[in-house]
Amino acid sequence: MQSLSNRSKVVSNKEMSFLERMYLPAILGGMRITMSHFFRKKVTLNYPEEKRPISETYRGQHVLKRDEIGAERCTSCGLCAVACPAEAITMTSAERKKGEEHLYREEKYAATYEINMLRCIFCGLCEEACPKEAIFLTDRIVPSDFERNDFVYGKDKLVEGIEPALRIDVTKRQSKEVLDFKTHPEFTHNQLWDPKKSIQSKNAGH
């Protein structure tokens, strides 16, 4: 029969020769191979001390961003939770009180925001769904823990700090599409926060 792939081999059922039946040359050959591995460069790393280089857009532990003045960007719209294929995200919403403008950027905010890191598959769909540039995946690795409940990360672990030193840099994740989105005239509310231009100050002017 004609061979289609030219890779077929004729199976031979020939008797093994005396040397082959002794197995010793084959065993020595095997031992030579294992010994060559003995001196080879090891593929494992001493993990916490050494780390393998990861992609600039590695999808690790999430961060909930604050804006320039330190107000939480999340408006608790729930699009991330809807987008999440693993249903790892839950949140409850609350209304911003007067005097909390420096804490929350929009009138509505997430009172609680939880991601179950054991359910999360780190696909990044929440980041794609977010209209407010609030949630990003970072290059941080979710650390191991002892209790299942401790893997449900609340706002205490997800929201970045206010101080510049505590901010988490996600500029590498902000692709051209994201940047275009930010500067699109339809979404001016996503641009640099300016009290004079903001809706609140406009309303206050009336």
Added chain:
Amino acid sequence: MSTYIIYKLILVVAVFAISLLIAMYSTYAERKVAAFLQDRLGPNRAGPFGLFQPLADGLKMFMKEEIIPNVSNKFLFILGPGLAMLTSLCTSAVIPWGPPLVINGVKYSLQVADINIGVLYLFGVVSIGVYGIMIGGWASNNKYSLLGALRASSQMISYEVAMGISVITLIMITGSLSTSDIATQQHGFHTGEHWYSFTWNFFKNPLTFLIFFICALAETNRAPFDLPECETELVGGYHTEYSSMKLGFYLFAEYVNMFISSAVMALFFFGGYNFPWMDKIADPNVLAAVGTVVMFSKTIFFIFLFMWIRWTIPRFRYDQLMNLGWKILIPLSLINLIATGFLLWGTGRI
């Protein structure tokens, strides 16, 4: 007389401690060698290079909960690991670890018991070793344990025949059952008389060494003959029901056995404490020190060889194991025995 007894006591304790120490670090070396042969790093967290890993393992073994099954025979269940450990430690008594020390003109041999039937004693004690496994496996009252114990005993008994015949061949060459005689006969490396006049027994009859080596692998239940404890079929073999330090004793006894078999192979076939140009060292105490180091290096090389083989060759199937033992090794060792006999007769040695 009292100095003699004190000296022997010191030697006994030293040999005991060194056996345990080497067995302890064999567990570390096994993991390290396995890792290196598989392109990994191996244990390196406890201490520098993970050198305290055996201590941590030992501590873990002691701290574990001890479980004795209700249906087991409690006396035999406890006796099993003890017996395995006892017999494996007993064998080190007749091995000469180095040339004798000379202190104030008195010779102190570095051998606990220089008995004239050392080889016989060695094999007597080694064959008792199977009882530890048998008793442990039977007393557990568990089918896996029993199957493991059956495999272990039939394997050890089968391979002891071929091993015994190869040792008889060796004894025909050496003409002595005393281990210290076997060591002194292999003085140096080469007599310089003919190109073939090596003193080490390996060069006199390599086939005997090969048979002995294969049987030693089977006797110590090491891969590729580790059927008694093959995890894939028998959970853990004869020590399935064991926990805590009793399990530790079984595992430890295997490593002590490996150490002793390596020492025996170094002694029987590779000159023991002898090394080339040993006559150039005049001071007997320096010679004793260097000889001991040489003996231990040879032993450690064989331990490494055991591990190297374990991490290279897959396990035998049980029928293949029995075929190799009964249909190949025993006839081969018999042919070797007869051929050696004719050779010795032909060259006028007997």
